[in-house]
Amino acid sequence: MATPLLTTKLYVPPVRPERVSRPRLIERLNAGLRAACKLTLVSAPAGFGKTTLVTEWLSGAERPFTWLSLDESDNDPTRFLTYFVAALQRVDPDIGQSAEAILQTPQPPPPEALLTSLINDIAAMPDPFILVLDDYHLITAPPIHAAITFLLDHLPSNLHFVIATRGDPPLPVARLRGRGQLTELRQTDLRFTSGEAAEFLNQVVGLTLSADDVAALAFRTEGWIAGLQMAALAMESRVVQGQDLSGFVAAFAGSQHYILDYLIEEVFQRQTESVQSFLLQTSILDRMSGPLCDAVIGVPLLSGEGQRVGSSQAMLEKLEHANLFVLPLDDHQCWYRYHRLFSDLLRHRLQHTQPDLAPTLHLRASEWHEAAAATDSGLSTGGPSTGGPSTGGLSTGGLTAGALMAGAIEHAAAAQDYERAARLIEQAAQPTLAHSEIATLLRWLDLLPSEAVRARPRLRVYQAMALLLSGHSADGVETILHEAERTDSSSAIAGEATALRALTAAYQGDAPRATQLARRALELLPEDNILLRAFAIGSLGLSYLWSENLDAAVRTFEEGARIGEKTGNVMFAVLALRRVGRLRMAQGRLHEAKAMFDRALEMAVDRRGRRLPIAGLVLIGLGYLAREWNDLETAARYLTDGIELTRGTSAAMTIGAHLALARVKQTQGDIAGAWEVMRKAEQLAAQTEATGLDDLGVAMSQAMLYIDQGDLAQAVVWAKSRGLDKPVDSLIEQASEESPRGLIRRYEIPTLAKLMLAQNRPGDALALLDLLLPRLEREGRFEVVIQIQILRALAFLAAGDSAQALAALEHAVTLAEPSGYIRLFVDEGDPLRLLMADFRSWIGKQSRGQAPKLVEYADRLLMAFPTSVSTASASTVSSQSEIRNPKSEMVEPLTEREMEVLRLLAAELSNPEIAERLYLTVNTVRSHVKSIYGKLNVHGRWEAVQRAKELGLL
Numbered sequence: 001m002a003t004p005l006l007t008t009k010l011y012v013p014p015v016r017p018e019r020v021s022r023p024r025l026i027e028r029l030n031a032g033l034r035a036a037c038k039l040t041l042v043s044a045p046a047g048f049g050k051t052t053l054v055t056e057w058l059s060g061a062e063r064p065f066t067w068l069s070l071d072e073s074d075n076d077p078t079r080f081l082t083y084f085v086a087a088l089q090r091v092d093p094d095i096g097q098s099a100e101a102i103l104q105t106p107q108p109p110p111p112e113a114l115l116t117s118l119i120n121d122i123a124a125m126p127d128p129f130i131l132v133l134d135d136y137h138l139i140t141a142p143p144i145h146a147a148i149t150f151l152l153d154h155l156p157s158n159l160h161f162v163i164a165t166r167g168d169p170p171l172p173v174a175r176l177r178g179r180g181q182l183t184e185l186r187q188t189d190l191r192f193t194s195g196e197a198a199e200f201l202n203q204v205v206g207l208t209l210s211a212d213d214v215a216a217l218a219f220r221t222e223g224w225i226a227g228l229q230m231a232a233l234a235m236e237s238r239v240v241q242g243q244d245l246s247g248f249v250a251a252f253a254g255s256q257h258y259i260l261d262y263l264i265e266e267v268f269q270r271q272t273e274s275v276q277s278f279l280l281q282t283s284i285l286d287r288m289s290g291p292l293c294d295a296v297i298g299v300p301l302l303s304g305e306g307q308r309v310g311s312s313q314a315m316l317e318k319l320e321h322a323n324l325f326v327l328p329l330d331d332h333q334c335w336y337r338y339h340r341l342f343s344d345l346l347r348h349r350l351q352h353t354q355p356d357l358a359p360t361l362h363l364r365a366s367e368w369h370e371a372a373a374a375t376d377s378g379l380s381t382g383g384p385s386t387g388g389p390s391t392g393g394l395s396t397g398g399l400t401a402g403a404l405m406a407g408a409i410e411h412a413a414a415a416q417d418y419e420r421a422a423r424l425i426e427q428a429a430q431p432t433l434a435h436s437e438i439a440t441l442l443r444w445l446d447l448l449p450s451e452a453v454r455a456r457p458r459l460r461v462y463q464a465m466a467l468l469l470s471g472h473s474a475d476g477v478e479t480i481l482h483e484a485e486r487t488d489s490s491s492a493i494a495g496e497a498t499a500l501r502a503l504t505a506a507y508q509g510d511a512p513r514a515t516q517l518a519r520r521a522l523e524l525l526p527e528d529n530i531l532l533r534a535f536a537i538g539s540l541g542l543s544y545l546w547s548e549n550l551d552a553a554v555r556t557f558e559e560g561a562r563i564g565e566k567t568g569n570v571m572f573a574v575l576a577l578r579r580v581g582r583l584r585m586a587q588g589r590l591h592e593a594k595a596m597f598d599r600a601l602e603m604a605v606d607r608r609g610r611r612l613p614i615a616g617l618v619l620i621g622l623g624y625l626a627r628e629w630n631d632l633e634t635a636a637r638y639l640t641d642g643i644e645l646t647r648g649t650s651a652a653m654t655i656g657a658h659l660a661l662a663r664v665k666q667t668q669g670d671i672a673g674a675w676e677v678m679r680k681a682e683q684l685a686a687q688t689e690a691t692g693l694d695d696l697g698v699a700m701s702q703a704m705l706y707i708d709q710g711d712l713a714q715a716v717v718w719a720k721s722r723g724l725d726k727p728v729d730s731l732i733e734q735a736s737e738e739s740p741r742g743l744i745r746r747y748e749i750p751t752l753a754k755l756m757l758a759q760n761r762p763g764d765a766l767a768l769l770d771l772l773l774p775r776l777e778r779e780g781r782f783e784v785v786i787q788i789q790i791l792r793a794l795a796f797l798a799a800g801d802s803a804q805a806l807a808a809l810e811h812a813v814t815l816a817e818p819s820g821y822i823r824l825f826v827d828e829g830d831p832l833r834l835l836m837a838d839f840r841s842w843i844g845k846q847s848r849g850q851a852p853k854l855v856e857y858a859d860r861l862l863m864a865f866p867t868s869v870s871t872a873s874a875s876t877v878s879s880q881s882e883i884r885n886p887k888s889e890m891v892e893p894l895t896e897r898e899m900e901v902l903r904l905l906a907a908e909l910s911n912p913e914i915a916e917r918l919y920l921t922v923n924t925v926r927s928h929v930k931s932i933y934g935k936l937n938v939h940g941r942w943e944a945v946q947r948a949k950e951l952g953l954l
Helices: 023-031 050-059 077-089 097-103 111-123 142-153 173-178 194-204 211-221 225-240 246-251 256-269 273-282 290-297 312-321 340-353 357-375 401-414 418-434 438-446 450-454 457-469 474-487 491-507 511-524 530-546 550-567 570-586 590-603 615-628 632-645 651-667 671-687 693-708 712-721 728-735 740-758 762-779 782-798 802-816 830-844 851-864 880-884 896-906 911-918 922-936 941-950
Strands: 039-043 065-069 129-134 159-165 182-186 308-310 326-328 336-338
Touching: 023 050, 023 182, 039 050, 039 173, 050 129, 050 159, 065 077, 077 097, 077 111, 077 142, 077 438, 097 111, 097 570, 111 142, 173 182, 194 211, 194 225, 211 225, 211 246, 225 246, 225 256, 273 290, 273 312, 273 340, 290 312, 290 357, 312 326, 336 340, 340 357, 357 401, 357 418, 401 418, 401 438, 418 438, 418 450, 418 457, 418 530, 438 457, 450 457, 457 474, 457 491, 474 491, 491 511, 491 530, 511 530, 530 550, 530 570, 550 570, 570 590, 570 615, 570 782, 590 615, 615 632, 615 651, 632 651, 651 671, 651 693, 671 693, 693 712, 693 740, 712 740, 728 740, 728 762, 740 762, 740 782, 762 782, 782 802, 782 830, 802 830, 802 851, 830 851, 851 941, 896 911, 896 922, 896 941, 911 922, 922 941
Parallel strands: 039 159, 039 182, 065 129, 129 159
Antiparallel strands: 326 336
């Protein structure tokens, strides 16, 4: 569901035909488009013609351009970024589709990831273009300034920023200036010169002032365009009445503030009564349409003689043509606004002259916005419409229901009808939170007195949700929820409060409490409360992971994926499918995991088929699989691409990817690269404050690297730092605990057992592994079961019990064969390779049902081990003399076709795959393979490849 947008904010103000052309400033703006310049800053107080200048410049620009008018409500980072993306899409609708998907989630989007995606889209644009942010001084939120700074720091050369503002923004202006990347136009640049003032007053306005009078006005206004415009309006009315202008010019003096007060009196007082009334009553509106103004005024416009003179639409058009500070917001004469300075002055006068009227006007505006929102989300994008008489018409001119509801809320609060405002906020809360506009909801709540919020329990629940999602303390959230339930004991409030408590418990790692609360919430919440049910389901899945109940976690996240797909929430569905894939991996079901990842990857694209940032997490999952299947190049590519796509998201999401990439690099022989990636993982873990588990995981992975590289001293340092240097009985006791410490100890046992084996302590390793094995089998964590059985096999072998070693390895191979695990075996190196060769010979002699399948799998595994001077048997090692002259054992040379088959055997292709590749039948391939075995004097694929390498044939 798209975030509601006010399309009028994306409208470029029209260029007035009656204007003073400013070629000297246009030339400076054009000069700022040189490649090295990133930003044009137009900074001056109100009334100096910033917007007018920029629109005139754009009207003659050769580049495409887009525009975004900002207001106070854009201080919500999500809202700002949503409009920012919409503005970019005015240039190319395909820009920012990935960013759009990120913005349509309840969680606050990670700005850096979103901006990185935008930057990549912008860089792909074939032509340069201009983006204008108007009224940037209204932005006060530091996250937005940080986002613009990030954009400026990484801005592609084909985008040029223009910022129009009343004061310098907190952006790296000095740095850009020092680098020659900034063009600046300021108050002194924008002031009318005497010549421009004369052109404006005498040619544009049509006065016939003397050079002295023009010079006097220019001097007294200091070239301030708004001051000159107000003076011109006042003088026009005097000319109509036949009055002399000399006295007016002589009396025109003082500071800008006093000049403006004087001129508003001159301009306002000289309007007809109906115009004055219209100006005052409509001054409360940030944007105006004919139907809305009709509703606010409440009665037909009357002349001084009591005759109806026309609708509000006609009045707006009249004011625009009279240049009375009315600016159009679209091309259809539908929406307008007053010049902000003029609006402020009108509101001040309304408050001074009719203080009791403003609340009534705001209430009428609120009612119109609510009625329009209820009628449709966008009834009309065409021209003006007067609509029915009771409401003043409901033509919304392209405004969505969400934008209209925002107007209804803010006008109700301005009318101090807090009961009405609270009711409207309740209606808008869930869609607002679903779009992650958390700051907007909190701003609305701040408009209400605290007692008005406390009086509505559901509003308190939404307040608690917004605070929880924005990172506030659990204690503060719980206080609000408790107050809500105390006020309203209904099951609806209880269900929503319980869902939030479940999420809090899941964040804190309290699995039993999160499970209990999430289940209760799902019982209480109605089916149509999608947002709160999604929170409850996510909390339940996380709690199952904490409690090591994989099957339940899988079912929960599968349900979450169904909800995400049903509601069109791609982000929620992809995350749920990715979690299911990771859980299938833990269960040892790699092909099912790949199916989940593939399904998620198909969903995680924009309308042009480009991958969304959330696809990065799926690619990371595929990278894990590719590594396990020993496709190291593909694994490195998936992991690298996944890390790049998710850059700037939660650090916790990519730590595991860095750890996996480090192991890939080590396997490829890039030891320095492995440690570089590992250090990056360490830095990311340090940035994650929500949990310390990431730091523990990184330290454990570092210990595994040390063990694999033979640096046992560093691995021992890790063990001591974790308190793992205690007696085995003590460690067994700790690992048996049903507590967070027990859970962590159980995760550390495989690494500790590897260290014990490297220290020649097989008995201690077996004691720990035998403790862990039954629990893992009950939980269905068969990937770790396979690893444990491999380590047990090596421990038995080191202890001299070859029968037990083969039995443990058989268990591991039997579990691993359906999914095709490779690296779990190959990572253990030469000791396991030698044992695997003996296992292959032993299992080949068995007549049991799975023996042929296990023999073929053992051959595949043996082929995956690195080439060694040792043969494939742990019990018979060839002499060096045999290795030096292996050709003497060749019965006869291989034919050219047999060499082709041998090369494909080495590439681990199956017989049917070889047949397809060489355009042979499978039986013919089998004949060639049998001949190869005979000529090389071997009995299987792995031995054939090894012997061929020794002979220099491969």
